[in-house]
Amino acid sequence: MNGTNAIMVKNGLVVEPVSKTQEIRNVKIKNGKITSDSLDGAREFDAEGLIVMPGWIDLHTHTRDPGFTHKEDLDSASKAAIAGGYATIVAMPNTKPVVDNPSVVDFVLQKSKNLEANVFCTAAITLGQTGEELVDFMALKNAGAVYFTDDGNPVQDAKVMRNALAEAKKAGVLLAQHCEDRNAIRGCACMGEGAAAKLGFKGFPREAEFNCVERDLQMVEELGAREHFLHMSLKESVDAIAKAKAKGLQVTAEATPHHFALTEGDLLEKAANAKMNPPLRDEKDARAVREGLKSGVFDVIGTDHAPHTAEEKAGGWEKAPNGIVGLETAVALCITHLVETKTLSWLQLAEKTSLNPAKLINCETKGSLKPGFDADVTIIDPELEWTVDASKFKSKSKNTPWDGVTLKGKAVAVIAKGILYELR
Template identity: 40%
Template sequence: MEQEQKRLLIRGARILNPARGEDYIGNILISGDRISAVSENLYDADAEVIEAKGLTAVPGFVDMHVHLRDPGFTDKEDIYTGCRAAAAGGVTSLLCMPNTKPAVDTPETVRYILDKAKTADAHVYVAAAITKGLKGEELCDLEALHDAGAIALSDDGRPVIDTACLVKALCEAPKLHMRVTAHCEDLFLAKKWVMHEGEISEKLNLPGVPAAAEDCGTAREIAAAAAYDVPVHICHVSTATSAALIRDAKARGVKVTAETAPHYLLLTDEALEKHDADYRMNPPLRSEKDRLAMIEAVKDGTIDVIATDHAPHTPAEKADFLHAPNGSIGMETSFAAAYTALVKTGILTLTELIEKMSVRPAELLGIEAGAIGAGEVADIALIDEHEAWVVDPEKLHGKSCNTPFKGMTLTGRVKATVCGGRVVFNEL
């Protein structure tokens, strides 16, 4: 006899479903890993109940840019702890980057990640390496990586140095229904830097990386995508010029999409005056002009997606300001930081923010996510959009605590997360 599926009833929430233009108060019934019904008057006496009055139910967030550090760097993070942090931030699906040890450049490593992630608190998807060893020179066997389960391609952490390799990947990826996500950086312009090159770096007498390093990389990727009429997704956009290049390319019909991260919307290079390596990331925090340009690019649709570039490092690594590795964590704070920067300020509506954090990234990755409705996978975040809270690194759920939002008061908080019908986070 078939075992009866466990049922969960989310009762009395504001249901915000941008994919279908829906916004109403109602109940969501979940059976197993799927939503079985959604309506204003729904009851199941045998279901476990989550009372959600005063909260908003949104499709679980999809983070297109995450470093889980597994395999090889599990002192910083691993698949399980990374997914715990994801759950605490309402992230139910994530794309993990390939700069692990070994790099995700073989089918075996792809399968290792997917197998380990089966019991994690979020759906893990894999971006496999474009080039062997992430050296930017020799193309991986892209078809084999696809067949092992990878859905995207990236050398993130570094650009693909050999433009011929980049073009081959851009042309091959659509045939495999994969997306290339590009780290845009000219390494000849980016040498031994600590922060963004500008007035603050001069004031602090610290070596800087010019915005041109990112801009030249962005221009190359756009030119390649335009010349071969193929898609490219630009990672972690941080400069005004890169945003302008992407905006112009979209207007010309180039198949380019782009993401930025919450820290580029809230913070600038002035944070580096604290000499705290938690504010060091790549690309670096930029000028106020760039921050305002990012907000405008999000507002006008130049930027399609808000992603985190979640990059954990140990406290010991981050203790040395001048020599610390770049990167900051972000999944647990992503909604609150983006809400504070964009919705609280009236730049976006909550619906528009959810589109950029859930609906659009799901579309770009071609995964089943981003919607609330009967038959859909039961991935839901319950949020209190009005709760203000102070970010305490010691209370976060991942292994590392290198958040640039520490001590900040943010508005909007994830209160519970359901992933595949399972309650993976609950602070109600």
């Protein structure tokens, strides 16, 4: 860590998504901001051969704080974010208590104030994430909530979701949905149907996700509302969102590394450390997610960082909780599976990991390396091959399907809040 207020990142390939430029040049930082001013006595970081991007932003981090801090807390999530190359994380609301009133938003923001990474906070759509009574959107917005989601739980009742979209439109806030038809998954194990059949279970039917996507898209169209679709996993969902965007609907969508890099066959090999919700699907679905990233169906890449202890994950197929950690592997997975395969250019990757996430949460000072923006920078060695060792994660939890897997590309430095963290 270096706390000097002036930093010069020299000789890197600077990927700037606002101006859509990619050139070898210097990036200058002073007093927590990108600057064009001359610098005296600046700390220099030589980025020759490295990629210099706006600081990565994860809109989908389960920090587990308050209430489940044996899995993760805000401090450990911040450290994991920096270690993985993220300058900013957005904390999800499925905590204990649920983030459904201004006092819990204030708790998260106050506790995060002096952490390494920037931390923003979401809030629930319904009180207690029960899917019944709506929260006070305006009060939570004023407290600092940047978007609203019952993530982990879908808003199942169509009338409640319709009211939520209408009220969110009035309040000028964004709703994000975990799309899942709970009626369709009753009695099913949280895994793809192919993997489930091999294990003697009934898996989540494809319509469990798709029915909810279709329902919500219809409401968005009828109301002229906005909605953000979290962690889409099916080709049918990708196609539906593409059609909605072509019609001009106000929809955005998120892809996760596990849904573009893994298939349900990995669940059979990796066991509960590859169990998540939505579950892994087959290769045509993973390919559709990658193609959706390339075509622009997906606006952002989110980790859905979901820490659980080893003891919890050892509970067997049915009892093991859903989710994997993602902050410390996402950069490498994006490079290995998207950049190296020419699915995304560096500029497109910067858009989906910094510029677009900043836009979605109305953060006008992040997502760019232009003068005046916050001094958040992710510096990547695109050629570095490394083997994932979960025991070295900064996260409290180690539940990753990539332990022991060799990946290409790694963040070697992060600047967050104007402070340089060297990672090599």
